[in-house]
Amino acid sequence: GIQVEQSPPDLILQEGANSTLRCNFSDSVNNLQWFHQNPWGQLINLFYIPSGTKQNGRLSATTVATERYSLLYISSSQTTDSGVYFCAGESGGAGSYQLTFGKGTKLSVIP
Amino acid sequence: GAGVSQSPRYKVAKRGQDVALRCDPISGHVSLFWYQQALGQGPEFLTYFQNEAQLDKSGLPSDRFFAERPEGSVSTLKIQRTQQEDSAVYLCASAISLPDTQYFGPGTRLTVL
Numbered sequence: 001g002i003q004v005e006q007s008p009p010d011l012i013l014q015e016g017a018n019s020t021l022r023c024n025f026s027d028s029v030n031n032l033q034w035f036h037q038n039p040w041g042q043l044i045n046l047f048y049i050p051s052g053t054k055q056n057g058r059l060s061a062t063t064v065a066t067e068r069y070s071l072l073y074i075s076s077s078q079t080t081d082s083g084v085y086f087c088a089g090e091s092g093g094a095g096s097y098q099l100t101f102g103k104g105t106k107l108s109v110i111p
Numbered sequence: 112g113a114g115v116s117q118s119p120r121y122k123v124a125k126r127g128q129d130v131a132l133r134c135d136p137i138s139g140h141v142s143l144f145w146y147q148q149a150l151g152q153g154p155e156f157l158t159y160f161q162n163e164a165q166l167d168k169s170g171l172p173s174d175r176f177f178a179e180r181p182e183g184s185v186s187t188l189k190i191q192r193t194q195q196e197d198s199a200v201y202l203c204a205s206a207i208s209l210p211d212t213q214y215f216g217p218g219t220r221l222t223v224l
Contacts, residue, residue: 004153031210041200043154043215050210086153090210097209098144098167101153 002027002091006102013077013109021072021085021105029089032063033099034072037084046072046085077109113137115216117203123222124193132188132219136205143186144213145178146202154202160186161209193223 003026013019023034034046047054047061049070054061058077063070070087084106088099116135124130136143142161146154147170156170162183171178175194180186190197200220204213 033212035215040217041220042217043202045212045214048212088153097142097206098156098159098170099146099154099204099213100156103153 002029002089002100004087004089004100004102006085006087006105008105009103010106011108013107015077015079015109015111017077017109018073018075019077019107021074021087021107023070023072023087023089023102025068025070025089027091028065028068029091031090031097031099032070033088034061034070035086035088036081037086037104039083043086074107077107079109079111082107082109115203115205115214117201117216117219119219120217121220121222123224125224126195127192129189129191130193130221132190132201132221134186134188134203134205134216136184136186136203137207137214140205140207140214141183142206142209142213143180144204144206145186145188146204146215147172148200148202148218150199157188157201190221193221195223197221198223 005024035043051065060073084104088101145157148154159167160180175191177189200218202218203216
């Protein structure tokens with residue numbers, strides 16, 4: 001199966017700062033998603049982005065499928081952005097739709 | 112409800128007991144997944160259903176784990192003779208079609224003593 005590497009593993013930001021999280025894949029993926037896991041454990045969908053760029057408020061994501069990486073941008077961070085950010089990819093073999101997750105980036109936004 | 116629901120939210124079991132975890136997917140979602148998340152790690156795939164058919168169970172760690180979705184909606188993950196290493200959060204996700212966005216439930220935190 002595919003391997004997913006996320007960086008950095010930990011990130012501390014002052015409120016209002018911007019950040020970029022990166023996700024590298026060992027092989028091409030058909031489905032790529034970014035999630036935010038809040039302190040209560042809920043995985044919240046941020047983006048479904050197999051390729052291209054999407055924006056949603058202060059968040060945006062870019063996937064360069066040919067180079068097997070994706071980036072998540074957080075602008076003007078807020079304390080509510082704290083939590084763990086996961087990227088996950090689906091390798092897309094015959095009948096294989098499982099998501100393979102990275103180990104996550106733990107973000108702490110301090111006031 | 113609007114989202115995926117799971118019950119119970121928390122379960123404590125003594126080693127050797129059997130447990131059953133329930134998942135209610137989003138209405139109309141054909142695909143349903145179970146994942147296991149150990150502390151400090153990302154979720155790991157267990158099994159996948161398309162309607163009532165279990166199409167992939169390659170992630171189930173042992174034959175003590177069993178999942179079913181008899182009517183193509185609600186799913187149950189059963190763990191027999193629980194072991195301490197089964198302690199984890201069990202997440203359920205559903206999707207209207209594949210490949211597409213998978214939506215996750217709040218999870219069931221299982222603690223085996």
